[in-house]
Structures are given as C-alpha cells and as structure tokens.
Amino acid sequence: MTGALASSADMPVVIRRLWKSFGSNEVLKGISLSVERGEVVAIIGPSGSGKSTLLQCINFMEPFDEGDVLIDGRPIGLIHSTGGIRRRMSERDLNKLRREIGIVFQQYNLFPHLTVLANIIEAPVHVLGLPRAEAIERARFQLRKVGLHGKEDAFPGELSGGQQQRVAIARALAMQPKVMLFDEVTSALDPELVGEVLASMRLLAEEGMTMIVVTHEMAFAREVADRVIFMDGGMIVESGDPREFFSNPQHERSKAFLKRLLSHGDDTQDAA
Amino acid sequence: MDFQLDIFLAALPSLLRGAKVSAGLALVSILLGFVIGIIGGVCRISRNPVLRYGALGYVTVMRCVPLLVTLMFLYYGLPSAGILLEPYTVAILALSAVNGAYVTEIIRAGILSIDLGQMRAARSLGMSYSQAMRRIILPQAVRRVLPPITNESLTLVKNTALVSTITISDLLRSGLEVMTWKANTFSPFAGVALIYILMTLPLVWLNSALETRYRIR
Ligand SMILES: Nc1ncnc2c1ncn2[C@@H]1O[C@H](COP(=O)(O)OP(=O)(O)O)[C@@H](O)[C@H]1O
Numbered sequence: 476m477t478g479a480l481a482s483s484a485d486m487p488v489v490i491r492r493l494w495k496s497f498g499s500n501e502v503l504k505g506i507s508l509s510v511e512r513g514e515v516v517a518i519i520g521p522s523g524s525g526k527s528t529l530l531q532c533i534n535f536m537e538p539f540d541e542g543d544v545l546i547d548g549r550p551i552g553l554i555h556s557t558g559g560i561r562r563r564m565s566e567r568d569l570n571k572l573r574r575e576i577g578i579v580f581q582q583y584n585l586f587p588h589l590t591v592l593a594n595i596i597e598a599p600v601h602v603l604g605l606p607r608a609e610a611i612e613r614a615r616f617q618l619r620k621v622g623l624h625g626k627e628d629a630f631p632g633e634l635s636g637g638q639q640q641r642v643a644i645a646r647a648l649a650m651q652p653k654v655m656l657f658d659e660v661t662s663a664l665d666p667e668l669v670g671e672v673l674a675s676m677r678l679l680a681e682e683g684m685t686m687i688v689v690t691h692e693m694a695f696a697r698e699v700a701d702r703v704i705f706m707d708g709g710m711i712v713e714s715g716d717p718r719e720f721f722s723n724p725q726h727e728r729s730k731a732f733l734k735r736l737l738s739h740g741d742d743t744q745d746a747a
Numbered sequence: 748m749d750f751q752l753d754i755f756l757a758a759l760p761s762l763l764r765g766a767k768v769s770a771g772l773a774l775v776s777i778l779l780g781f782v783i784g785i786i787g788g789v790c791r792i793s794r795n796p797v798l799r800y801g802a803l804g805y806v807t808v809m810r811c812v813p814l815l816v817t818l819m820f821l822y823y824g825l826p827s828a829g830i831l832l833e834p835y836t837v838a839i840l841a842l843s844a845v846n847g848a849y850v851t852e853i854i855r856a857g858i859l860s861i862d863l864g865q866m867r868a869a870r871s872l873g874m875s876y877s878q879a880m881r882r883i884i885l886p887q888a889v890r891r892v893l894p895p896i897t898n899e900s901l902t903l904v905k906n907t908a909l910v911s912t913i914t915i916s917d918l919l920r921s922g923l924e925v926m927t928w929k930a931n932t933f934s935p936f937a938g939v940a941l942i943y944i945l946m947t948l949p950l951v952w953l954n955s956a957l958e959t960r961y962r963i964r
C-alpha cells in the first residue's frame with residue numbers, strides 16, 4: 476500500500492497525487508491510491524467529496540489536471556512528450572486502455588434501443604472485434620453469472636432496476652476488464668432490489684476481480700472489501716482494514732460521518 | 748365558380764403526370780435532406796469550430812432566404828456567373844438544402860435530448876466518439892424526432908409547388924397549363940388541390956401515429 480514505484484506494474488490501478496478541479500472548484504486534492512490485483516477497495520464519504528470524479532478520472536472520462544493514473548503500469552490520459560510537457564494521449568490509445576476498465580453507474584445507462592443481449596455484445600463485437608458467435612457466448616456466460624439467464628431478448632425498459640443494473644455489470648464484464656469500478660450502483664434501486672445486485676458483486680469479488688466500489692452500503696464494505704477508504708473534501712482522510720475502520724475510526728471526520736450514517740439508519744440516500 | 752366534371756376528367760391524366768414529378772422531387776429531397784440533416788446535426792454539436800460554425804451558417808442561410816429566392820437564384824442568377832444547371836438539378840438542390848437545414852436543427856435537438864450517461868457508458872466501453880454517435884446516440888435521437896421530421900416532410904411536399912417557377916411541369920404547372928387550354932380555372936385547380944391533399948394526408952396520419960406512439964411510451 477506504500478505504492479512502491481517498482482511494483483506498480485503488478486498493480487491494476489495506481490493513482491499518484493491526482494489533482495482535478497472544475498473551474499475554481501478543486502474537487503480532487505492530491506489523491507494517491509494503489510490497488511492490488513484481486514483487491515476490493517470500498518470508497519465511502521459524504522456527497523460531493525469527489526468519489527464519482529475520482530472514478531471518472533481513472534478511465535479519463537474526466538481529464539485530470541495533475542498526477543498520474545496507471546492501468547497495469549501504463550499511464551492513461553496524459554503522456555509525456557519531448558520537452559517535458561504533458562499532452563493528452565491519442566483517442567485511439569485512450570480507447571484501448573478504456574477497454575480494460577469496466578465501470579458501472581448509479582443510473583445503469585443501458586442502451587434502451589438494444590436488447591439485453593445486444594447491449595452486452597455491442598462493445599465486444601464493435602470495439603474488440605470478436606466474432607458475433609463468440610461475443611454471444613461470452614454474453615450468455617456473464618448473464619448466467621448475474622442470474623439473468625433467459626433475459627437475452629428483453630429490452631432494458633422491460634426489466635426491474637435491479638435486473639438492469641445486473642445487465643450493466645454483465646455488459647462491463649463481457650469486455651474482460653482488468654478492474655471494475657462501481658459508482659453507487661445500488662443508490663437508485665428500491666431497497667428490495669439492492670440485495671440481488673450486491674450478491675452479483677460479492678460473487679465477482681470472490682472470483683478475484685479487482686474492484687473499486689464507491690458505496691453507501693456499509694455492510695457490504697465491511698464484509699466484502701479488503702480495504703476501506705474514507706474521502707472528504709477531495710482528499711483521502713482515512714484508509715484501512717474495514718473491521719477496524721468501522722469499529723474504531725481514527726479521524727474526527729470519519730467518526731462524524733459514521734455517526735451521521737448510524738443515526739439515519741439504513742437510509743443512506745445520496746444525490747450523485 | 749363552375750365545376751365541370753368533363754373538364755376535370757380531361758385534365759386528370761395531365762395532372763397525374765405532374766403529380767408524379769412533384770412526388771418524385773419530394774421523395775428524393777426528403778431522403779437527401781435526411782442525410783444532410785444527420786451530418787448537419789452531428790456537425791452542429793461538434794467540438795470542431797469549422798464544422799460547428801459551418802453547419803450553423805448553412806442552417807441560418809437556408810432558414811432566412813425564401814425558398815423561391817433560392818430556386819430563382821440558382822436557375823436565373825447562376826447562369827450569369829457561367830454556371831448553367833438543369834431545372835431538375837436546381838429543384839433537388841434547393842429543396843434538399845432547405846429540408847436538410849430544418850432536419851439538421853431537429854436532429855441536433857434530438858441528440859441533445861439523449862441522456863449524457865449514454866455517451867459516457869459507450870465511451871467507457873472503449874467506443875470512439877463516432878462509433879458511440881453512430882451506434883448509440885443517433886439511433887435513439889432519430890427515433891425520438893421522427894414526428895417533427897415527418898412534419899417537415901409534409902411542408903416539403905407542399906413547397907415543391909414552387910418549382911413550377913423554373914419551368915418544371917410539376918403538379919401546379921400542369922394544372923395551370925390545363926387551365927389555358929380549357930379556359931376553365933375552377934375544375935383544374937380543384938383537381939390540383941385534391942391531389943396535393945392525397946399526397947400529404949399519409950404524412951399527416953404518419954405524424955399523428957408517431958406522436959401517439961411516443962406519447963404512450
Ligand atoms: N461535470 C462537472 N462540472 C462541474 N462540477 C462538477 C462536475 N462533476 C462534479 N462536480 C463537482 O465536483 C464535486 C464532487 O462531485 P462528485 O465527484 O460527484 O462527488 P461524490 O461522487 O463524492 O458525491 C462537487 O462539488 C460537484 O459539484
């Protein structure tokens with residue numbers, strides 16, 4: 476966790492001193508985080524603390540200002556050109572790196588004009604260039620894993636929120652990414668549908684997928700994550716073993732956040 | 748003010764020939780206008796300023812100049828600059844250009860109405876901007892704006908009447924010719940109007956069918 480430079484090639488994700496602002500609003504203030512292969516990192520923190528922005532910076536959907544993000548040891552987004560000035564990498568190289576990063580959003584973002592199967596094979600066929608038959612096989616495999624075998628021909632609009640979110644997970648997995656990012660994927664769901672999505676994520680964690688999970692599901696963070704990170708005001712305030720963090724938070728801000736959560740019970744609504 | 752069935756019937760074959768010309772011009776211009784509109788709509792929201800302002804300029808000119816003036820300029824104005832175009836070429840150029848401009852604005856609005864998360868999801872899967880636009884955004888946007896596009900097509904069918912001013916024997920001009928032979932104005936005009944109604948009614952129905960369909964969904 477010290478993020479030694481030499482070992483960064485073994486790390487699916489290395490983030491070093493990441494800074495990002497929207498205009499004059501500094502949203503990320505020097506975030507550093509290294510994630511080991513197979514590790515599940517849960518990120519928690521109040522609304523507006525920069526969690527979504529951090530995930531969006533990892534695949535450079537939000538360009539960051541300073542720092543590095545390395546995917547499997549390769550820098551994404553900004554590259555050094557001769558003269559020491561950094562410039563945006565070519566879109567082609569960026570698209571290639573993005574294939575290796577799966578992301579699931581709070582709002583599912585399934586393609587409503589395509590069936591479940593077409594949603595999942597879209598990128599494998601048109602980005603990876605897989606033969607259709609092979610992509611379909613992959614899609615069916617992933618659908619079975621998220622418990623949606625038989626829903627191939629449904630349209631997203633015909634599914635429940637929980638089912639749509641599991642399709643979104645299957646869609647990301649069909650690209651066989653090196654790391655999966657989850658951005659409050661259960662926050663938009665009716666309470667009774669949260670469990671089925673978390674179960675799929677738990678299964679994925681057990682299979683050894685490297686995961687960064689922004690969540691308000693504290694039970695999930697405690698039981699599934701290898702490490703919990705508490706973010707506030709664009710910084711990592713505290714980072715540690717989940718059991719330790721939840722039973723004995725060190726920082727005042729972590730304590731206040733957990734206390735506020737407990738007093739609200741399980742009602743952890745949060746606008747993204 | 749006298750409807751004479753015999754004159755009406757005698758005029759009919761000539762009117763139908765003209766109607767075929769009008770319908771043909773409309774069909775070609777609707778299709779070309781759609782292609783222009785897709786390209787124009789994508790250019791209107793492009794990050795490239797040349798494409799963005801180029802498309803804006805095109806749309807603005809086509810919206811502000813009367814179609815009749817465009818037609819006459821291309822047909823009577825350009826020859827003095829040494830450019831001679833066939834009447835049909837002029838008609839299709841002018842009609843598709845004006846239709847394309849309106850469809851450009853419609854498609855642009857359609858693209859902007861699609862949730863930003865769609866583009867984000869597509870790009871996150873490794874798609875290029877143009878792939879995401881072609882395969883994810885445009886199919887949804889076009890579906891959503893089919894009713895206004897149908898409406899524009901209806902306007903275009905009626906606007907084809909203007910090509911009668913550049914010597915094309917469309918429906919209106921055929922009617923005018925019959926009037927001169929037969930020295931009766933009422934019956935041929937009634938026939939012309941009736942045929943325009945028959946050509947546009949299907950579009951009116953299509954438009955309301957699409958609108959109800961999208962209201963229900
Ligand atoms: N696209 C954007 N443009 C401008 N400001 C943004 C944008 N996205 C997020 N922000 C701002 O960045 C801050 C962090 O937002 P976000 O990363 O969404 O936080 P979180 O996910 O922790 O709730 C907020 O103040 C938010 O208003």
Ligand SMILES: [Mg+2]
Nearest residue numbers: 526527746747
């Ligand atoms: Mg958020």
